[in-house]
Amino acid sequence: MSKIAEEYKKRRRNLMHQMVEGSIAIIPGAQEVIRSRDTHYPFRQDSNLAYLTGFPEPEALAVLIPGRSQGEFIVFCRDKDRSREIWDGFRAGPDGAQSEYGADDAFPISDMDDILPGLIEGREKVYYSMGSHPDFDSKLLNWINHIRAQSRAGISPPGEIIDPEHMIHEMRVIKTTTELGVMRKAGKISAAAHKMAMQFCKPGMFEYQLQALIEHEFADKGADAPAYSSIVGSGDNACILHYIENRAVMKDGDLVLIDAGCEYQGYAADITRTFPVNGTFSDEQRAIYEIVLEAQAVAIDACRIGNTYNRPHDDSLRVIVEGLRGLKLLQGTTDEIIEKRSYTDFYMHRVGHWLGMDVHDAGDYKVDGADSNWREFESGMVTTVEPGIYIHADNKKVPAKWRGIGIRIEDDIALRKPGPENMTAAVPSQISEIEYLMKA
Ligand code: GLY
Ligand code: MN
Ligand code: MN
16 A cells, blocks of 8 residues: 555544544535536545545545444445546546545445445434535435434434534644645745746736746646635735735836745645845835844744744734834834734734645634633644735825835744744745845
């Protein structure tokens, strides 16, 4: 068995280990989504199904039944179909699901109505994420009701439906060595693409031309796709956090903020760099940039095993507030400003999020949901660190020279011993390095 197949098996075993006795887990994959009439968006597998099986096709469904003597891992998938395969591409089929993906048993989707109720019958609990797959929800409830109707014949329906997502997500939040290796590669490709954008950028280009350059580099290096819609925002567009139009012409004297990362073998990178369109920072741009850069350095340094998740945010927020006070853009003491949240005109998001198969990856940030109970960092977690300062063109509270500056700097940090590993450090973030690269 290949190393990766071994790893999927281990993940399933781990999940089954956490399931209560006499239970079944049902994990549907993603469906194709129509983009226009009869064409679809590029298919992307559901991250949970991909994490547990690696099975890449639409409409698949994985079933786990710990302790089932005829096999614990069952797959329903599209049947082999010569004509469909000529039009749409290869299908593993049930045989392939067994030989290539390690299923103990596998059936075509068309047999699901006949077979799945029998697998559910007699199980006390069903692990299934209600609401995440609306089409499947009603099917499952129908089967359970059908079983319930037969209860006088001694067939017992499950008494409880439990959401398995929390268990799977808590597994996903800690990355294995294999996963970290893939994420490093996603980071490396994305960093090289950002570097190219810096080298090619010049006044008069359109934002979408930098997007094209970056996404070409992703594809050229074998990435699956951009992990999320690339953001290329110049001038005041940099202050729109999720700006994805990317249609404007980039002007001499403006900054451009690029937030883009590829998905490689199912794992996301997430990088932001902000640099001057003409290659040289103005005094005001430099002043704001240095604050964000220092905030990022402090936040990255706080990504240490045993620190709580809020440490990078809290430490870097202090740097941002003190920096803005130093430039007289905020008034009052640092504690007052933080207490009253008056910094939110300039900084309105948190410093990071989990990163993995999903760009905003799975996993809790707090323990027991309690407001103050931030969880501790553990080895193998990956978080982004992305402080920013955004001064909108219409922010009349500050002198005009500061307006229209939006800066974010984002890297992907793995929690390691002895300290944080920056997986995207290959793209420059120091002012001198950026200016040097852009001149060359
Ligand atoms: N690219 C999305 C984010 O930074 O959260
Ligand atoms: Mn980002
Ligand atoms: Mn991010």
